Amino acid sequence: xxxxxxVYYDEQRVDSMTDEQWAAxxxxxxxxSERLKQSGQFIAGEPLQSxxxxxxxxxxxGAVSVVDGPFAETREQLAxxxxxxxxxxxxxxxxxxxxxxxxxxxxxxxxxxxxxxR
Amino acid sequence: xxxxGRPTPTDHVGNGPTLAEIDIxxxxxxxxxxxxLIRLLGNFELAEEALHDAFIAAVQQWPRDxxxxxxxxxxxxxxxxxxxxxLRRRARFDASLSLLADQLDSxxxxxxxxxxxxxxxxxxxxxxxxxxxxxxxxxxLTLREVCDLKTEEIARAFLVSPSxxxxxxxxAKQKIRDAGIPYRVPTREELPARLDNVLRVIYLVFNEGYxxxxxxxxxxxxxxxEAIRLGRLLLELLPxxxxxxxxxxxxxxDSRRAAHTDEAGELVRLDEQDRSRWNQAQIxxxxxxxxxxxxSRRFGxxxxxxAIVAVHAEAASSAETDWAEIVGLYDxxxxxxxxxxxxxxxxxxxxxxxxxxxxxxxxxxxxxxxxLRDYHLLHAARADxxxxxxxxxxxxxxxxxxxxxxxxxxxxxxLQQRLNELNTGxxxx
Numbered sequence: 001x002x003x004x005x006x007v008y009y010d011e012q013r014v015d016s017m018t019d020e021q022w023a024a025x026x027x028x029x030x031x032x033s034e035r036l037k038q039s040g041q042f043i044a045g046e047p048l049q050s051x052x053x054x055x056x057x058x059x060x061x062g063a064v065s066v067v068d069g070p071f072a073e074t075r076e077q078l079a080x081x082x083x084x085x086x087x088x089x090x091x092x093x094x095x096x097x098x099x100x101x102x103x104x105x106x107x108x109x110x111x112x113x114x115x116x117x118r
Numbered sequence: 119x120x121x122x123g124r125p126t127p128t129d130h131v132g133n134g135p136t137l138a139e140i141d142i143x144x145x146x147x148x149x150x151x152x153x154x155l156i157r158l159l160g161n162f163e164l165a166e167e168a169l170h171d172a173f174i175a176a177v178q179q180w181p182r183d184x185x186x187x188x189x190x191x192x193x194x195x196x197x198x199x200x201x202x203x204x205l206r207r208r209a210r211f212d213a214s215l216s217l218l219a220d221q222l223d224s225x226x227x228x229x230x231x232x233x234x235x236x237x238x239x240x241x242x243x244x245x246x247x248x249x250x251x252x253x254x255x256x257x258x259l260t261l262r263e264v265c266d267l268k269t270e271e272i273a274r275a276f277l278v279s280p281s282x283x284x285x286x287x288x289x290a291k292q293k294i295r296d297a298g299i300p301y302r303v304p305t306r307e308e309l310p311a312r313l314d315n316v317l318r319v320i321y322l323v324f325n326e327g328y329x330x331x332x333x334x335x336x337x338x339x340x341x342x343x344e345a346i347r348l349g350r351l352l353l354e355l356l357p358x359x360x361x362x363x364x365x366x367x368x369x370x371x372d373s374r375r376a377a378h379t380d381e382a383g384e385l386v387r388l389d390e391q392d393r394s395r396w397n398q399a400q401i402x403x404x405x406x407x408x409x410x411x412x413x414s415r416r417f418g419x420x421x422x423x424x425a426i427v428a429v430h431a432e433a434a435s436s437a438e439t440d441w442a443e444i445v446g447l448y449d450x451x452x453x454x455x456x457x458x459x460x461x462x463x464x465x466x467x468x469x470x471x472x473x474x475x476x477x478x479x480x481x482x483x484x485x486x487x488x489x490l491r492d493y494h495l496l497h498a499a500r501a502d503x504x505x506x507x508x509x510x511x512x513x514x515x516x517x518x519x520x521x522x523x524x525x526x527x528x529x530x531x532x533l534q535q536r537l538n539e540l541n542t543g544x545x546x547x
Contacts, residue, residue: 001298088300089250090308111297117214 002043002112003084003092008076009105011050028100036084041095045082076105083112134184140177143189148173149266151193153238156245157301158194159201159222162263162291167204168197175200198222239264240355241301243348246290247316248299255290256319257326258283265344275326275341316352317364317420320345324368328375342372359414363421366407370427373400385528389436401431419455422447441471458489462496469503478503494523498533505540514540 017025029047036042051070058065082099086092089111096107135143148169155165172193186192202219209216246260261267261275269287273280293299304312327341349365377391386392405428411421426447433439448464461484469477481500490496501516517537524530 003298086298088298088302089248090300090304092298113296 001086001088001092003086003089003096004110004112005082005084005092005096005099006078006108006110007080007082007099007101007105008108009079009101010075011077011079013104014079025100032098032100033082035098036082036095041085043083043085045080045084047080048078051077079105134181136181137177139185140173140180143176144173147190147193149242149264150239151190151197152263153242154194155197155201157238157241158198160301161295164201164205165197168201169193171200171204172197237303237355239351240303243316243352244303244312245294245299245301247312247319248294249312249315250297250299251290251293252286253319253322255286255293256315257322258286259290260319260348261323261344262287265348267344271340313356313358313361317360320348320352321364321368321420323348324371328371342368342375346372359411359416360418360420362407362411362414363417363424366404366411367420367424367427369400369404369407370424370431373397373404373431379528383528385532387532388430393434396431401428404428405432419451422451422454426451436470439470441467445471458484459493462490462493462499466499474503474506478507492523494520494525494529494533496520497523498536501536505536510540 014022014025033042033045036045054069056067056069079101082096084092084095086095089109092109092111096102096109099107101107151172152165152169155168156162159165159168175196176189176193180186180189202222205215205219205222209219243260243264246263247256251259258272258276261272262269267275269284270280273283276283303309324342324345327343327345346365346368349361349368353361353365373396374388374391376397377393377395378386380386404424408421408424408428411417412425426444429440429443429447444467445464448460448467451460452464462481465477465480465484468480478500481496481503484490484496497516497520501513501520504510504513504516514537517533517540521530521533521537524533
């Protein structure tokens, strides 16, 4: 089954890291992704730019509105994602626990839903 | 969705088993067959249908053809065949089912014969008690799928409507399918945490049966019996010390069931219970399990609680209870799993060992910390200590507070009676 792992953390906390701490975190993420690729469980995964760069699009009655944000009202912001292949939920949770930012923020794990065949 | 019950008897008479014998087989084997079918078919609903169809086939064929040499394997095989056949027939309307039927059919047939079928029941328990399911759904699903209680029975036990329970079970099954909750015994690293959750579910079922959380009837023996049965089954499959401790704890509590309430259904306090009505066989079994669990040195809070109940169970009267031993066990329990409720119980034991003044001081320290202010048993214990010390106004006040906080009718009547005794003049305590 496919699971999407949404990585959330407090950007301010990460911004206040020293360069060495940041480099170490990035290094851990690369190592983890490589391990996932080797085991064939990595489908996709990317880090995101800061939430400060985010725009939100809505269409209401045909009219498109684009606003800045979402702003950081919440304590943790979406920072990246992994799409993984796992045998079942237990394996997905096990793999998620090894994603390095799990140690500073939180990771939401969602099974993918299959659209009906056409 | 209508529930699949036992197969309806037909009129066949022959050399094979009678319908009554098949009914016994249903009662003893159906959960095992279901557990294996869930693994083979990968789907709860499909497995339940298959189980039903397999027993229908058994009722039709066994009385005529005789009992197969391995009835359980026969039922698994028949159920699996019926499920695949059913999918093929429905595939005329839904092409995706055809693929599923092919996948199931391509499974090597003898696979399930080689494996230990008991493992399937263990898998089923761990799936039903998976922490990704909501707590109330874990309980409902375990009672439905592992214990074979009907939806109506579970609803009655938990004082909610059958449709609520049915919905909980349907949603849980959907979640198992959609989130990919596995059907297997957890790995060695996961096992301790996952077993903890299974033990919690079993104890919840037991407690719901022993002291209902609300309502007018104090004990619902059936649920407690189910929990004990589940504990025994699990211990057969998985010899774990804490599981032993939990089974002991349930047996020891349950041993007092007959003395726990009087003929009118009123609560009887431990020190006033007729100890000759305690179930000695359960006490002996429970105490032996406690000893085995303690000897393993890998025990946890259930074992220590069981050890405390065992000390009570083996005492001829309240006065002859080894209260020093009980205080010591509470100290141990507080180190393993600190909780204000355990501190309260320790305070009561302390009062028995050292007198009401010491007990009262321990309770007031809890209150000073802001703990358990809304817990009726704290105020009831405080009232008892005040009464023993002759501080009657304080005792009345504490009984009133306890009365206002209590949920169960028998507990309310019990507290009211104590309060009345104080108002009509002190009686010997």
